[in-house]
Amino acid sequence: MSDQVQCPNCGGYKIKTVEVKNIFAERAISLDERKQRAIAFLKMLPASIVLAVISFFSIKTFDSIMSAYFCSSSIIVVALFLILASMYTKTERVRTGQIYNYYCYLCGYKWSWETGTPLPKVDVRPDLILAGEQRLKEEREQDAAAHEAAENALRRGGLR
């Protein structure tokens, strides 16, 4: 994703996606939708009852008649709960978009972009890109030098 992102400040493509945040909104569920959901769960009720009866009589691992009763009745309770819950759930949280926070390695610019909004206007600044590339190259060389120094120190330590 961040490969195609262009920095609005310098026009470079060395971008890090710092954070992606989801945006949510409350959506009202219409009465018709709630009824449809309740009916969908209601259709599962006979199957739940059959399942409860089968588990009551067939599962041998129940240690008592009470645990068999408790387990099979809870299947029906869950089905009834789903029917009631679907009738009383008037809103739901839905994801409406995402916010991307970006960072440009070349010029240090930070910005964010929200899905569904136009991309920011890009100012191509070859001088900033060049300076950024140069700085990154120096940082890599410094890292390599530090790494080599550390390895040399280790090697010396090992010879002792």
Ligand SMILES: [Zn+2]
């Ligand atoms: Zn930049």
